[in-house]
Amino acid sequence: AQKITQTQPGMFVQEKEAVTLDCTYDTSDQSYGLFWYKQPSSGEMIFLIYQGSYDEQNATEGRYSLNFQKARKSANLVISASQLGDSAMYFCAMREGDTGFQKLVFGTGTRLLVSP
Amino acid sequence: DTGVSQNPRHKITKRGQNVTFRCDPISEHNRLYWYRQTLGQGPEFLTYFQNEAQLEKSRLLSDRFSAERPKGSFSTLEIQRTEQGDSAMYLCASSPGTALDTEAFFGQGTRLTVV
Numbered sequence: 001a002q003k004i005t006q007t008q009p010g011m012f013v014q015e016k017e018a019v020t021l022d023c024t025y026d027t028s029d030q031s032y033g034l035f036w037y038k039q040p041s042s043g044e045m046i047f048l049i050y051q052g053s054y055d056e057q058n059a060t061e062g063r064y065s066l067n068f069q070k071a072r073k074s075a076n077l078v079i080s081a082s083q084l085g086d087s088a089m090y091f092c093a094m095r096e097g098d099t100g101f102q103k104l105v106f107g108t109g110t111r112l113l114v115s116p
Numbered sequence: 117d118t119g120v121s122q123n124p125r126h127k128i129t130k131r132g133q134n135v136t137f138r139c140d141p142i143s144e145h146n147r148l149y150w151y152r153q154t155l156g157q158g159p160e161f162l163t164y165f166q167n168e169a170q171l172e173k174s175r176l177l178s179d180r181f182s183a184e185r186p187k188g189s190f191s192t193l194e195i196q197r198t199e200q201g202d203s204a205m206y207l208c209a210s211s212p213g214t215a216l217d218t219e220a221f222f223g224q225g226t227r228l229t230v231v
Contacts, residue, residue: 004158035219043205045159045222052218091158102149102211102220103172106158 003027004092004107011112013082020067021077021110023092029053032096034075035104036066039089048090051075082114118142120223122208128229129198136194137226139208146213148191149220150183152176153205165191166213198230 151159167188209220
């Protein structure tokens with residue numbers, strides 16, 4: 001069975017600094033996708049970044065990058081130059097297979113607080 | 117607004133009552149998903165539609181839950197005889213339905229409180 005583990009319930013970072021949010025996963029499938037979502041207090045899940053299991057390069061989207069270490073089964077999110085608006089819950093998620101079927105398994109999340 | 121729309125945003129109901137939530141996906145998205153999120157947890161998959169066909173249901177979706185997507189556009193999620201354990205955020209998401217979707221777009225959710 002799939003499993004996503006986020007071991008950091010909360011993280012604090014100062015504005016303009018970089019922060020890494022940890023995510024490890026467990027799957028027996030060779031083909032899978034890894035996602036990070038941001039959930040502000042409004043409740044909406046905002047897609048941040050995607051990494052396919054066969055992608056050789058780490059995914060990047062603006063200030064977000066995904067540090068994908070396949071052998072260690074980790075997919076950490078790196079946020080560079082943190083902003084006050086980055087304060088939110090962050091969820092790592094996984095999809096098995098490559099059918100595009102977005103049945104995602106989510107971790108328990110990490111609450112990020114960015115201070116001035 | 118071209119995002120996923122969910123109504124109502126908040127619902128308070130008495131135990132035993134029936135409730136219905138609506139989700140309007142992004143136009144022309146073939147796939148629609150329902151997730152449930154309880155306090156302190158990540159969302160959990162409930163069910164999935166490809167156009168009007170409901171293709172998968174989670175074990176979490178008891179007999180009291182029913183979801184429909186009658187014309188392949190909007191979807192409804194009904195909970196009959198609500199219980200306090202049903203209190204949660206119900207999230208809807210949609211995706212284009214291409215061979216390899218790389219993201220699902222979520223709505224802002226409906227927060228249900230059963231008293």
